[in-house]
Each structure stands twice: as C-alpha cells, then as structure tokens.
Amino acid sequence: MFRVSCSSRVIKLRSGRYLLMVSMLFPTWAYAQTSAYDELIIQARDGDRQPLLQYLAVREQQTQLTAGEIADWLQVSSWANNDVETLAVWDRYRQRMDIPARGQVAAARALRNQKQWNASLAVWETVLQDEPGNSDARTGWIMTLADAHRNEQAITEARRWADEEPGPEREALLAYVYHAQGKNWDSVLAASQLDTDSDQNKNVVPTLLAAMSANRIAGPALTLSERYPQPDAIKRQLELDAAAQTVRAAFTPTRNEDERFLVADKALARYNALIDEWKDNPEAQADVRRARIDRLGALVIRKHMDDAIAEFESLEANGKPVPDYARRWVASAYLAQKQPDKAESLLESIYFPRGSTLASQPLTMDDQQELLYARLDNNHFDEAKQQLDTYSKETPYLQRIYGSPTPQPNDSWLLARTLQTEYLVATNDLPAAETHAERLARTGSGNQALRIAYASVLLARGLPRAAERELKLAEVIEPSNLALERQQAWTAMELQEWRQADELTKDVVKRSPDDAATLQLERLMAVHNKAELRIAGSQGISSDSPVSGKNDFTLNTALYSPPINQNWRLFTGYNFARGDFEEGKGISRDLLAGAEWTSRDLWAEMEISGRNDGSDQKIGGRLSGWYDFSDNWRAGASAERLSRNTPLRALRNGVNSNGGDLWVRWYQNERREYQVSLSGAHFTDGNDRLEYGISGKERLWTSPRFTLDFIPGIGGSNNSKEDVPYYNPKRDFSAVAGLRAEQVLYRHYDTVWKQQFEAGAGGYWQKGHSPGAINQLGYGQRIQWNNVVDAGVKLTWDKRPYDGKRERNIALAFDLNVRF
Known part of the structure; x- marks a missing residue:
C-alpha cells in the first residue's frame, strides 16, 4: 500500500518546507553560518545527516541538551528514516522537557510509521492544540486517522480542510484518505484534479501516481513518472504495473488468438528486458521475482505451458510461495499439459486450504470450470458432484445488480448447467446428458455453445448424423466459430467425410495452432492418416x-x-x-x-x-x-x-x-443394439449350409x-x-x-x-x-x-x-x- 506522509518512508512534503520551518525556528542561522553546529545543520538539510546525529549522541553524554537540540535530533533522525532512534530519543525526553512542535511532529511521524496509531494521534493532537494552524501536523493527523481506519472522521476532516483551503495539497490529502478506505475510484478522481504541470504542485505527483496505480492506470502513471522522475524503487513498481496491465489485456477475449498472442508477446518482451536490466541489482531482486511471477500469465496466454510450469516450479523451489493469482494461471498450464492431479491440487490449495470442504473465497467462473475438469480428469467424480451441487445452489437463474431494479440473467447459472452436461458425459450417464443438453439447447436456441454441447453428446452416443444436423443449425449463428468448426471436424471423421474433416482441421489449426482442443483434433486427424x-x-x-x-x-x-x-x-x-x-x-x-x-x-x-x-x-x-441408411440402420453383405x-x-x-452373408443392424444408442444375419456356403463336396443368427x-x-x-444370442444352421x-449337423x-x-x-x-x-x-x-x-x-x-x-x-x-x-x-x- 502506498502512503502519503511527511515521513521519509512514505510520500513526503518537499524538504524545502522543512528548511523554511528550520529557518523560522532558528533565526540565528541567518547570521551564524560559520559556527560548527550551524554547519552540521546545513549538512543535515542537504542530506548528510549522520555527522549531526553523532554529534548530538556524544554531546548528550557530556552535557544537558536543550529542547531545541532535542527537536533537531528528532527531526534529523526522522529525515534519515531512523524511526527506532527517533522514538528512543522521544521516549527519553518527552517527560523531561517541553519539546518544540517540530520535534513532536517528527515523533508522531515515527509512531505512525510503526503503526502505533493511537500514540501517533495523541502527539498530533497535542501539536494542534498548541499550533492550530500547523499544516504539517494537521496533514499528519488526518492521514493517521485514515491509517487507523477511523474512516468517517478522516474523510470529514479532509473534506472540511479542502473546503476551507482549496488547493493541490488538500486534494492530494483527500485522495490519500479515499485510497486508505479502498475507494480507489474516488481517490483517482480527487488526484486527477491536481495540476501537475504547475511547478508548485510537483510535490503531489507521488499521490497521483499512487492513485493511478491503485486503479490499474499503469500506462499513464509510467508516462507521468518519466516527466517527473521518481526514486528507482517507485519507477520499478510502475514498470511492473504497466507490464501487468499488458498481461491483463492479453486475457481479454478477442476476435482471434492472433490478437491475444500479439499482446502476450509484447508483455513477454517487456518482462524479459526488465529482468535482464534488474537481475544484477541487489536492491531490485524483489522486483525481479515479481516480474517472473507476473510473466507466468503471459506464458500461459501464449500457450508456452512447459515454460510456465518450469518457471513456477523454480519460483516455488526458493521456499517463497507464489501468489494465488499466479497459481491459477499455472493450474491452467497443468491442465493443458494433461497433469490434472497438479492442477486440482493447486486450485484446492487456493480455495480449500487445509482440506476444508467449504471454499474460503468464491471461485471465479474460469476456476469453477477448470477445477471441475481437473476432478473429472482425475476420476474424482464424488468431489466433482459435490462441487456442482454447491455451485448450482449458489447460482440462481436471475441476479440483482446494485442500482438496477430489473433482475438480470446470471451467467454463473448457465455455466453450472453447462458443466452439468460435462459431468454426466464423464460419468457415462449419456441418456441423462442428452436430455439435459437438449433441454438447454432448445430453451436457449440463440446460444451457439449450447447447441454445440448438445451435438457433442449426440456424437458420444454414436449418433453422428443427428449431431451434424444440430451443428448445421448452430452454424447459422456464427459460421466461423472455432468450437463449432472443431466439433464439425470430429463429426465429419465419424461420418467418414475425410475431405471435409481435413479442411476443417487445417482451418482450425491455422486459426488457433496452440489451443489444446485444436491440438487434440490435429492429432486425431494425424492418427487417421497413419498406417x-x-x-x-x-x-x-x-x-x-x-x-x-x-x-x-x-x-x-x-x-x-x-x-x-x-x-x-x-x-x-x-x-x-x-x-x-x-x-x-x-x-x-x-x-x-x-x-x-x-x-x-x-x-x-x-x-x-x-x-x-x-x-x-x-x-x-x-x-x-x-x-x-441412418444413425440407426446399417446393412451389410459379403461374397467370398x-x-x-x-x-x-x-x-x-x-x-x-x-459363400456369402447378409446382415442388418439396428442401433438405438450405446445402450441397445441388435443384429440379424443370414449366411450361406457351398462346399466342394456338394454340401450346402445355411446359417442364421440374432444377437x-x-x-x-x-x-x-x-x-x-x-x-x-440365438443361432442355427441347416446342412x-x-x-x-467335418462337423456338419443336419439342423x-x-x-x-x-x-x-x-x-x-x-x-x-x-x-x-x-x-x-x-x-x-x-x-x-x-x-x-x-x-x-x-x-x-x-x-x-x-x-x-x-x-x-x-x-x-x-x-x-x-x-x-x-x-x-x-x-x-x-x-x-x-x-x-x-x-x-
């Protein structure tokens, strides 16, 4: 989480303001530039703080420090980001003397950095009682209220001050308070009103960058950071945010796979460049790890599943767990590489930690689907049934959307019913699968995917002509749909329409060469073309x-x-x-x-x-x-x-x-069939044999x-x-x-x-x-x-x-x- 603060650990007010405060509180600086203490103060102001801190530590052992010197010590150690030393000095002297406001402000910042919210608020309020117009203290107090999740008081105070004294710093403070409450849209709205082109407002750029990053507006944030250079750590975070935004864009549905691959390739190129640039920088190792983790998404989109799995296992080998969002990507890679046991284990570790039967967080639609497929592929049918039952209960047909008085169709409801078809096919309950899929296809006639699913069930039951008719009806909706073409190719192979199957397969391979279903279809066609x-x-x-x-x-x-x-x-x-x-x-x-x-x-x-x-x-x-003659009737004959x-x-x-034979087969589906046969033979010894049978x-x-x-089976013969x-019964x-x-x-x-x-x-x-x-x-x-x-x-x-x-x-x- 980013922070806007007067602390050096967080986004700070510019050091020019501190210089102004120092010059106001210590007027002797104007005419005592040559004194040793003044020189140490000037060095500290310019960034070399250690000499002054060492001087005060030694002087403390020799004599009693003044309240001004204690304030200097607190302030300079705060500039040096040394909260431990700041609080140690504060604890030694706060009961012994009245420390000037600037020292109290430094202590309050250190307490806030250590998340001691109540103690920090108490110091801020003490300063404001003595100096109601101290803007640094008021800013720190409101920000600490936000950090302590005193949301109503923080937003009330921030708005009141913005109304009283409009300006970029007040808007920046308001943006911070919104962000602390998780209201990122409000935060970016407030921050977007800042005029960053003005030299007077450059100190609020970090606030705007943080708000934009929180709302995933990474590209513009990176551009803004190039106009107003930021510390290397912030610049690396913005680079990673921008690359992550490209990965998210690659997951967005597009007209074809090529468009998604272009975006994924762009992300991969960017990540590779960043990793090469940062890999030898000790301070950037955490950023390198994040880049490797986020790159997993681009590898999965690009169908480089083996690379994604190898990178994931390398990251896990370091002993640090990979975040859940990346584990979801890797689960997809495992499933695509036909390792459903690992895919199921990963997804269960995310949603069902420590073997819990209740999901710790709602599953996304994609994860519901992948978890079910993993369980079916692992033959864990009981777990799949339990998952489907729970999902169906939790997904009503209609859902209410905030702000809309009209209930809307629930996509999750449709997914649950579609997955029910997959479950029934996998568990070999094809009659129920056909009934279920047909009802969905007939009641959702405008949904092409439902007709394709119904056709696949018909094909599984050995009824390719019925499947072909359904696919022809589905073709009207979107003729070039990839799923449709794949199913048509499988059906054409079953019908022995080899030329049609070959043309469809080639088109699908050309359009989506790395898709798992396409690779399966291509392999089946290759197997057909073997000896x-x-x-x-x-x-x-x-x-x-x-x-x-x-x-x-x-x-x-x-x-x-x-x-x-x-x-x-x-x-x-x-x-x-x-x-x-x-x-x-x-x-x-x-x-x-x-x-x-x-x-x-x-x-x-x-x-x-x-x-x-x-x-x-x-x-x-x-x-x-x-x-x-049809899916149900076949007649055959032979002569030898x-x-x-x-x-x-x-x-x-x-x-x-x-001899020769004639036969007729009636096939209803995979559960019922009968065949009648009649054969005759003439032997060279003059015997004529007639055989018949029903099976x-x-x-x-x-x-x-x-x-x-x-x-x-019934059979008989006459000779x-x-x-x-030879054995030759009369009848x-x-x-x-x-x-x-x-x-x-x-x-x-x-x-x-x-x-x-x-x-x-x-x-x-x-x-x-x-x-x-x-x-x-x-x-x-x-x-x-x-x-x-x-x-x-x-x-x-x-x-x-x-x-x-x-x-x-x-x-x-x-x-x-x-x-x-």
Whole structure:
C-alpha cells in the first residue's frame, strides 16, 4: 500500500518546507553560518545527516541538551528514516522537557510509521492544540486517522480542510484518505484534479501516481513518472504495473488468438528486458521475482505451458510461495499439459486450504470450470458432484445488480448447467446428458455453445448424423466459430467425410495452432492418416472340439497403408490356422492383398488371396461392404471364393467352400443394439449350409467405471449333407443368455485399461441328438493407449454338446491394433 506522509518512508512534503520551518525556528542561522553546529545543520538539510546525529549522541553524554537540540535530533533522525532512534530519543525526553512542535511532529511521524496509531494521534493532537494552524501536523493527523481506519472522521476532516483551503495539497490529502478506505475510484478522481504541470504542485505527483496505480492506470502513471522522475524503487513498481496491465489485456477475449498472442508477446518482451536490466541489482531482486511471477500469465496466454510450469516450479523451489493469482494461471498450464492431479491440487490449495470442504473465497467462473475438469480428469467424480451441487445452489437463474431494479440473467447459472452436461458425459450417464443438453439447447436456441454441447453428446452416443444436423443449425449463428468448426471436424471423421474433416482441421489449426482442443483434433486427424496393423488370433489350451481340434492356433494379420486420396487404403495380410484332428493335422495359410474404400455412409473391401491348405494352391477373392441408411440402420453383405469361414477340418480333408452373408443392424444408442444375419456356403463336396443368427446388447447398469450388459444370442444352421468329414449337423439351434461386465482399472485421458468378465448359459438342440446345455465363462483385459494402440487378451471356457456329447474348450484369444 502506498502512503502519503511527511515521513521519509512514505510520500513526503518537499524538504524545502522543512528548511523554511528550520529557518523560522532558528533565526540565528541567518547570521551564524560559520559556527560548527550551524554547519552540521546545513549538512543535515542537504542530506548528510549522520555527522549531526553523532554529534548530538556524544554531546548528550557530556552535557544537558536543550529542547531545541532535542527537536533537531528528532527531526534529523526522522529525515534519515531512523524511526527506532527517533522514538528512543522521544521516549527519553518527552517527560523531561517541553519539546518544540517540530520535534513532536517528527515523533508522531515515527509512531505512525510503526503503526502505533493511537500514540501517533495523541502527539498530533497535542501539536494542534498548541499550533492550530500547523499544516504539517494537521496533514499528519488526518492521514493517521485514515491509517487507523477511523474512516468517517478522516474523510470529514479532509473534506472540511479542502473546503476551507482549496488547493493541490488538500486534494492530494483527500485522495490519500479515499485510497486508505479502498475507494480507489474516488481517490483517482480527487488526484486527477491536481495540476501537475504547475511547478508548485510537483510535490503531489507521488499521490497521483499512487492513485493511478491503485486503479490499474499503469500506462499513464509510467508516462507521468518519466516527466517527473521518481526514486528507482517507485519507477520499478510502475514498470511492473504497466507490464501487468499488458498481461491483463492479453486475457481479454478477442476476435482471434492472433490478437491475444500479439499482446502476450509484447508483455513477454517487456518482462524479459526488465529482468535482464534488474537481475544484477541487489536492491531490485524483489522486483525481479515479481516480474517472473507476473510473466507466468503471459506464458500461459501464449500457450508456452512447459515454460510456465518450469518457471513456477523454480519460483516455488526458493521456499517463497507464489501468489494465488499466479497459481491459477499455472493450474491452467497443468491442465493443458494433461497433469490434472497438479492442477486440482493447486486450485484446492487456493480455495480449500487445509482440506476444508467449504471454499474460503468464491471461485471465479474460469476456476469453477477448470477445477471441475481437473476432478473429472482425475476420476474424482464424488468431489466433482459435490462441487456442482454447491455451485448450482449458489447460482440462481436471475441476479440483482446494485442500482438496477430489473433482475438480470446470471451467467454463473448457465455455466453450472453447462458443466452439468460435462459431468454426466464423464460419468457415462449419456441418456441423462442428452436430455439435459437438449433441454438447454432448445430453451436457449440463440446460444451457439449450447447447441454445440448438445451435438457433442449426440456424437458420444454414436449418433453422428443427428449431431451434424444440430451443428448445421448452430452454424447459422456464427459460421466461423472455432468450437463449432472443431466439433464439425470430429463429426465429419465419424461420418467418414475425410475431405471435409481435413479442411476443417487445417482451418482450425491455422486459426488457433496452440489451443489444446485444436491440438487434440490435429492429432486425431494425424492418427487417421497413419498406417495400421491389425493382428488377431487364438490359442487353444484344452479342447475336445471337433470344429477347431486340439492344440489349435489361429492368426489373422492385415497391414493397411495410410489413406490414399482420402478414401482409399491398400492392404496386405497373412492368415494362418492349425489344429490336430483324429485323421491328422490341419494347416491353412492365406496370403492376401486388396483395397479398402471408405466414404460417407459406405465401407467396402475387395481382396484377392492365395490359399495353401497342405494339398495345393488355390486363388480366392472376397467382396464385402456395408451401408448406413441412418444413425440407426446399417446393412451389410459379403461374397467370398474360398471362404475364410470354411472349417479347418474340411480343408484338412480337401474340402473348400464359397459363400456369402447378409446382415442388418439396428442401433438405438450405446445402450441397445441388435443384429440379424443370414449366411450361406457351398462346399466342394456338394454340401450346402445355411446359417442364421440374432444377437444384441441391452445395457443393465452404468457407473463411471463399471458397465453391465445383457447379451442374448440365438443361432442355427441347416446342412444339405450329413456324411461329411467335418462337423456338419443336419439342423441345429442354440440360444444363450449372457452377461458382460466391464470395469475401468485406470484412465488418463486417451489411455484406458479395462478388465472384462463374461458369463452365459443356454441350450443347444441338434437333430438326432438330445438337447444339451451351453455354459460359457470368460475373463479378459484391454488397454487403449494414446489413440494408436488398442490391444486385448481374453481367456474363455465353454462347454457344449457336439453330436450329443458335451465337450470342453479352453482358449486364449488376443488382438492388437496399432497405428504408426
């Protein structure tokens, strides 16, 4: 806090006034310039005070000092900013003699500097009783009233004096009193009336500078200090205030990121210059630290998050805590760098010190949002729910603004409801999220952000076309909105609109290259443009199955090229199968190559393969594809020569098959879907097989880390021949009701580790044999890493009848998908 005071620690009246007082009280000076004592007085007046102070200290030991000499001692030690010595002298002599007014004034200033308000006021009032017209004493008394927070008396006395004797010094005093009461606008208004161009008013410039700094009018204050040079310490503070004002301007919303970056770059350049200039000055080290702290804001705005974090940790390592306003900036940096644990810890240390559940101060809207995101990213869902509930209770729909009779919409209310959508999505309660987001979007149709949020929920539910429609409606409001373009790009990728997604991504990257959401979008597009390796297979552990045989092993691999001209990918692959049967070992090797086409609503693959099943080499081919009619309906088909579904035992006995299938999927959302399939195959031994099936999923339970699904399945087949060397029932039918549970063991942004449990039971009917039970169990784990690796392994056990005999199969299945 700045002070306007007669003390040398605070803003002082010019020494010319003191000289005038000295010359009035000591008229002998006019004609005794040659005396030793007079010379010491003159030296003290010119700034060399130590000789006089030493002289008086020695003389005190030798003889009794006069009241005038005591007054001189008090006054000169006050000029030297030595409050301790001033008060020591005062305490020794104030009861022993009547000290002249100038000495009492010096003692009162020292008491005020030591914040002994009552004692200081008592001395001021004593002086004013003896000398009512002493302006120095009256000024000091009123300023001490302000310091002691006797607000009503201080402002009353200051106004009365300004009315009685208008002038710059009275206005400066009034500005000081306003500032002491925290009324900075009133303070700067009073100070702005001072005529600083007048040489007579130069002594009030410090007051005006202090008022301007308190009101963050740093630029003009710095300019004024250049016209009227100030001490180096004050000049450094004004420089820092002006640079801080530039940082605050960088946080102001602008039309685009480039404008904010220009302001932030200007602030960074200024801070770097100031730090280089002051770093070797011992007296400026506190200012250097403040510059480093305030520079954190410019680093965060400029998206130099690593630099901001490194600088913060360096400042904290010195043992001195960084102020809360800068810790908020660093929390944003930690969150942007995907370190939500540190971001949450920082914000909680600011608002919930020592583990308190009640906020010590109201959270800003930005901090409410960042704290919630940090807790959600840390999977601290209970804490996030408590925060949202508290925030919602504290934010009514309408708020009353002082001076306005009409209630105004409350932005915090809208933020709380928007964050509710984010919470519901993060906790996997997508139905509630959709309902909530749709209500907000429909009731606030003019709010583009609400429509974008609603579209994001639809996309999370696997409904990209519905999301696209909402984004088209939002586009009417502001077509070039960055958040809109990002969401449109994500939706285009889901719709396989690769060209549109690429154009939108490039535009967003050009406009906001360092934004975290833009970097995420750019990475997803980069991942799509990578090559892809797929590996899947199984290893039999203990099996009696006539279908796969003993010691069975399968491996299917495919390597896809990066996209060519947006829609095409070339691929090559290798398939291998092995199994032991009664008649011997069966082996099949397939080498394949082909092309994949993807576009909106359509996927297709064409493949040519060469098969070696141990007897001869054959050429096969495959055509497969699917088409989306809407978000809910998809139909697919395939046709194969040398079908990959041909049983290995048939291949072992020289039998191949050609076939194809048709299927239709109905998808409501992530919680419910069903698929009907029909497939046929013609074997080279004359057998014709027709298979059908119905499968589905019904979500039974959802929590942030756990889901439970009901997975029913019905299937059957018909074969035209029975006397064949592979498992081939004339007719069969199965029905299985299963449960699948999935638990998230670890989640950190795009890295997720899960475990899966499956169990099922049902029945199997085969013509010519008694019905039997089907039992299934499975356990597996899956890890998804950084959008480029998706791998899983599952151990399965099942027991079912084959030709009336129940047989067991234990196998280990695995799959791996890598983008590189």
